[in-house]
Amino acid sequence: MNRVIIIFSTLFVGSLSAQWDSWGSEPAASSQQTTNKKKTTANASVTTSKGGASASASVTTTGSAAAPAAAAAANTSVIPPIGIHYNDSAVAHYEPEYVNQDTNLTVLEGEFIPRPYLRKGDEKFRRRVWRMIDLRQKLNKSWTWPRNPVTQIFWELGTKGLVRAYNTDSLRSIITPEGIVSKCSETEAVPVLNADVDPNNYDPSDPSNFHDSMVPILFKWNDLRKFEIMEDWIFDYKHGEMKPVIIAIAPVRDKKMTINGQTITTPEKPFWLKMDDCRPTLAKSQVFNRYNDAMRLNWDQHINGHRLFDSYIVKTSDHDNAYLHEKREFESDQTALLLESEKIKNDLFIFEHDLWEY
Numbered sequence: 181m182n183r184v185i186i187i188f189s190t191l192f193v194g195s196l197s198a199q200w201d202s203w204g205s206e207p208a209a210s211s212q213q214t215t216n217k218k219k220t221t222a223n224a225s226v227t228t229s230k231g232g233a234s235a236s237a238s239v240t241t242t243g244s245a246a247a248p249a250a251a252a253a254a255n256t257s258v259i260p261p262i263g264i265h266y267n268d269s270a271v272a273h274y275e276p277e278y279v280n281q282d283t284n285l286t287v288l289e290g291e292f293i294p295r296p297y298l299r300k301g302d303e304k305f306r307r308r309v310w311r312m313i314d315l316r317q318k319l320n321k322s323w324t325w326p327r328n329p330v331t332q333i334f335w336e337l338g339t340k341g342l343v344r345a346y347n348t349d350s351l352r353s354i355i356t357p358e359g360i361v362s363k364c365s366e367t368e369a370v371p372v373l374n375a376d377v378d379p380n381n382y383d384p385s386d387p388s389n390f391h392d393s394m395v396p397i398l399f400k401w402n403d404l405r406k407f408e409i410m411e412d413w414i415f416d417y418k419h420g421e422m423k424p425v426i427i428a429i430a431p432v433r434d435k436k437m438t439i440n441g442q443t444i445t446t447p448e449k450p451f452w453l454k455m456d457d458c459r460p461t462l463a464k465s466q467v468f469n470r471y472n473d474a475m476r477l478n479w480d481q482h483i484n485g486h487r488l489f490d491s492y493i494v495k496t497s498d499h500d501n502a503y504l505h506e507k508r509e510f511e512s513d514q515t516a517l518l519l520e521s522e523k524i525k526n527d528l529f530i531f532e533h534d535l536w537e538y
Contacts (some may be wrong), residue, residue, distance in 0.1 A: 335401035
């Protein structure tokens with residue numbers, strides 16, 4: 181029995197060696213491996229005698245290294261030389277203009293969001309107030325941004341005739357650009373040497389050698405310090421919200437007047453502009469955003485959209501149509517004038533607050 185097992189074991193080892201030899205004889209180029217070929221030979225002999233069975237098996241395995249030429253061919257590959265290419269010819273290369281993709285570039289294309297249509301029947305409440313915007317306050321510093329000041333924009337809209345300008349806040353009487361310039365111009369007396377006086381030989385202390393000449397002084401937009409806006413606070417019954425709508429805006433300049441030898445400065449509004457006429461121009465003008473450098477804003481968003489300005493109320497719709505400082509009870513009391521302004525603002529807030537139940 182043991183002899184029969186040995187015979188079958190010998191035959192199995194021989195067949196396995198032959199199969200391994202057929203696997204190892206595949207072309208080296210297809211597998212691209214540098215392995216040594218192995219040759220396996222197996223010899224088996226079986227002898228059967230009368231008294232029993234005898235078996236002898238011999239397995240011989242020999243291994244031979246791959247040829248040097250085949251190994252060299254397998255290891256050879258085409259690798260481009262790596263260099264710094266100093267001798268290459270110059271090729272024109274144009275970089276595209278850098279654009280920060282995080283910014284909203286459409287804000288400078290002159291497009292603005294028009295106000296939604298509001299039916300007159302849905303206006304359940306309307307209150308008109310006048311506000312003063314002082315550019316010297318910290319929150320209003322962006323209005324005097326040197327790169328694109330809004331004072332220059334509003335002034336040129338009126339003085340260059342780009343939009344229609346009005347005399348008063350009634351928005352009925354029109355004023356021309358020439359009328360604005362003459363209204364804002366002032367004259368100053370300047371001493372000029374007389375024509376019959378020798379300029380090389382005269383006494384500067386003698387007033388008879390001079391005569392006064394009136395010289396016009398034009399007002400400049402960078403001298404503006406205040407703006408006055410006229411707005412309506414409207415309760416929209418359909419949408420259930422209280423919203424402000426700026427109707428018009430006017431620059432305020434300091435007008436100097438001489439009375440009895442004393443110079444008095446009084447505020448003057450040279451012209452009024454409708455805000456709806458100014459919005460297309462404001463939408464094309466960039467403004468400094470003090471809260472986020474990655475987000476650009478235009479002046480229409482700054483004023484009408486987000487209302488990023490500080491102001492105080494100077495007038496409200498009343499029977500006498502007078503400013504608060506013109507009323508008798510506030511002429512000499514500036515503290516009471518400020519409290520009255522805050523009271524009007526608080527009344528608008530309370531009115532909106534009382535419209536809802538909590």
